[in-house]
Amino acid sequence: MSATDDRAPASGVEERAGVPDPVHRPVPQPRTRIVLAEVSRREDRHERTRAELAEQTRVGEALVRGLVRAQLALALRLSLVVVIGLGGLPWLFAIAPSVGRVTVLGVKLPWLLLGVASFPFLIGVGWAYVRLAERNEQEFTDLVQRPER
Amino acid sequence: MENALVVPAIVAVTLLTVGIGFYGLRLARTTSDFLVASRAVSPTWNAAAIGGEYLSAASFLGVAGLILKYGVDVLWYPVGFAAGYLALLLFVAAPLRRSGAFTLPDFCELRLGSRRLRILATAFVIFIGWLYLVPQLQGAGLTLATVTGSAYPVGAVLVAVVVTANVALGGMRAITFVQAFQYWLKLTALAVPAIFLALQWQADARPAVTPPDGPTFRTTTSVVVEHPATLTFPDGEVRGVRPGETVVFEAGDPVPEVAGVTIDAADWLLPSTAGADDRGLFATYSLILATFLGTMGLPHVLVRFYTNPDGAAARRTTLVVLALVGVFYLLPTIYGVLGRIYTPQLLVTGQTDAVVVLLPEAALGSGTTGRLLAALVAAGAFAAFLSTSSGLLTSVAGVISTDVLGRGSVRGFRLATVIAGVVPAILALNVSGLDVSQVVGLAFAVAASSFCPLLVLGIWWRGLTDLGAAAGVLVGGGAAIGAVLVTVLGPPLSGWPATLVAQPAAWTVPLAFAVTVLVSAASRRRVPADVGATMLRLHAPDTLRL
Incomplete structure (x- = not known):
């Protein structure tokens, strides 16, 4: 099973602009020409930053390293939250057995913490990660697609 | 137990599974349809399918049985099974999807460009897949034997045949529908009886779960x-x-005490680490590490990520899966706890895995309600065997058809499915003494010690080399497999050796990481030349379309 290249062309318009249809009249409508010009100008700028990243220039390399570092730091910070919040529990019960005997609403605290509270906690951390990771990516995209550098 | 509704319920689930499979078959035309559902699966369907595939016999039956037997300590199993998806989300989901890798061997070749590493990864995928399949088939055999009185091989062979035929004929597109359906079936099959059980417990004037004199029999x-x-x-x-x-x-x-079962109320209610027991603490942390980090290395989990359209969708899907799985894991605890009251005989017989199936009739009596609910639970249990086995079989068959048979055709995939299904079926018929939950736990430990370092370091560390990855997989995964073999085949151990072998993850996972990093650092010249481009591909936002 090879990983096929699944990148779609950037836009259908761009493709049509590159391959003129030989059968139909090549006389474009004025409005169409404006659209094509805009697309091509935007693609130009886009193309330059993309090339810089893809060709591993020093600027591009530094940008990617920064993104990877930011995402890894985020993942590590949030896993630290879980390591302390959940991973600390066995240790807590070991050094302070009285904590394990506390009863809340007729149920022992370890049962409530592990059997019920841990799941919303994990989902909350996951939700925070998705939000923050997408923000990191948005910042990276803005940086790369900044009009003038 | 004589319940005329159980067999029709199981037959209905099986027919529905096959029926949805054939509905999918009409849509599956090309090899791409078979392997990755042509990436046309919506995130909600995909998340339900991942959840349905993940919640196996160990989750549906085993967790409640373990809670009945051991109490609060084993709540780490459901917590860890859910937290595994958080680790997957934080470190693997989006980059893995962007890599375009369909299986773990694909990822090895894409990231490190090594054919030999690919072969090693293939061997581990097949080993973990089969290790996980055997207890599923066994669970099916034992459940069918419990609820209908049939012979043990009937259930095992039934599930093996249905799943193999369904996967071979419908491929993954079909099982995406099947799995999504089965998630909701499993949730319903535990949630609805749980409501009735809670009401019954109220009506019985809330009998104490841990009476001061220990558990007692309610009926003769x-x-x-x-x-x-x-x-x-x-x-x-x-x-x-x-x-x-x-x-x-x-x-x-x-209720009398049988060697090895926790009857004492205080032991059952309180964490075992409350004493000065270092071994209990070590085993707890080992279990946490195996389940947190093992999920990402399970072959049937990773395959699903390729059906997401892009990295961001993979992340969102994983979050939905975490929520679906978290909701499900609230339920087995209820069964385990109420089992102390209504089915204490299981503590004597040791067949605590049967608590989920037996509890509805034990608590509600064998009137219509009790029998209907018992049939519903049995149907849910069968859904658990069918869905997890389907997912495992698809991924093992996918690896066999591309890496062992070397053919990408639909016929090759079907042949591979039969091979992948027959081997664990034979094993399940010949090894009947294994404990379902423990073997599943060992599969997690092997996955956490072999593929977790490979994936995490491969995605985040430029310095990983093919030699380092191979050494880590061989040493860490090898040590975990050694522990599995000693547990299953070796002599009974006691004291620290028993703990180190029964819960190996706490030493095999750090060992695997350390070996991978050290050998990679020593073979720095073998870092792939295109590592920069690979990193860009793994981490660049999807909107840039690089």
Whole structure:
């Protein structure tokens, strides 16, 4: 099973602009020409930053390293939250057995913490990660697609 | 147990599974349809399918049985099974999807460009897949034997045949629908009876889960002895029983203690680490590490990520899966706890895995409600065997058809499916003494010690080399497999060696990471030349379309 290249062309318009249809009249409508010009100008700028990243220039390399570092730091910070919040529990019960005997609403605290509270906690951390990771990516995209550098 | 509704319920689930499979078959035309559902699966369907595939016999039956037997300590199993998806989300989901890798061997080749590493990864995928398939088939055999009185091989062979045929004929597109359906079936099959059980417990004036004198029998119960055992009664009486003997307990009799089962209320209610027991603490942390980090290395979990359209969708899907799985894991605890009251005989027989199936009739009586709910639970249990086995079989068959047979055709995939299905079926028929939950736990430990370092370091560290990855997989995964073999085949151990072998992850996972990093650092010249481009591909936002 090879990983096929699944990148779609950037836009259908761009493709049509590159391959003129030989059968139909090549006389474009004025409005169409404006659209094509805009697309091509935007693609130009886009193309330059993309090339810089893809060709591993020093600027591009530094940008990617920064993104990877930011995402890894985020993942590590949030896993630290879980390591302390959940991973600390066995240790807590070991050094302070009285904590394990506390009863809340007729149920022992370890049962409530592990059997019920841990799941919303994990989902909350996951939700925070998705939000923050997408923000990191948005910042990276803005940086790369900044009009003038 | 005689319940005329159970067999029709199981047959209905099986027919529905096959029916949805054939509905999918009409849509599956090309090899791409078979392997990755042509990436046309919506995130909600995909998340339900991942959840349905993940919640196996160990989750549906095993967790409740373990809670009944061991109490609060084993709540780490459901917590860890759910937290595994958080680790997957944080470190693997989006980059793995962007890599375009469909299987773990694909990822090895894409990231490190090594054919030999690919072969090694293939061997581990097949080993973990089969290790996980055997207890699923066994669970099916034992459940069918419990609820219908059929012979053990019937259930195992039934599930093996249905799943193999369904996967071979419909491929993954079909099982995406099947799996999504089965998630909701499993949730319903545990949630609806749980509501009735809670109401019944209220109506019975809330009997104490841990009465001060220990658990007692509520009704007259007879237990047929199959293995020689020693029963210790709370008043100090010790009685040996022999196979074939029938022990009858009257209503109100205390439940005797059988070696190895926690009867004592305080032990059951409180974390075992509350004492000064280092081994208990080590085993708990080992279990946490195996389940947190093992999920990402399970072959049937990773395959699903390729059906997401891009990295961001993979992340969102994973979050939905975490939520779906978290909701499900609230339920087995209820069964385990109420099992202390309504099915204490399981503590004597040791067949605690049957608690989920037996509890509805034990608590609600064998009237219509009790029988209907028992049938629903049995159907849910079968859905669990069918869905997890389907997912495992698809991924093992995918790896066999591309890496062992070397053919990408639909016929090759079908042949691979038959091969992948026959081997664990034969194993399941010949090895019947394995404990379902423990073997599943060992599969997690092997996955956490082999593929977790490979994936995490491969995605985040430029310095990983093919030699380092191979050494880490061989040493870490090899040590974990050694522990599995000693547990299954070796002599009984005691003390620290027993703990280190039964819960190996706490030493094999750090070992695997350390070996991978050290060997990679020593072979720095082998870092792939295109590592920069690979990193860009893995981490660049999807909107840039690089």
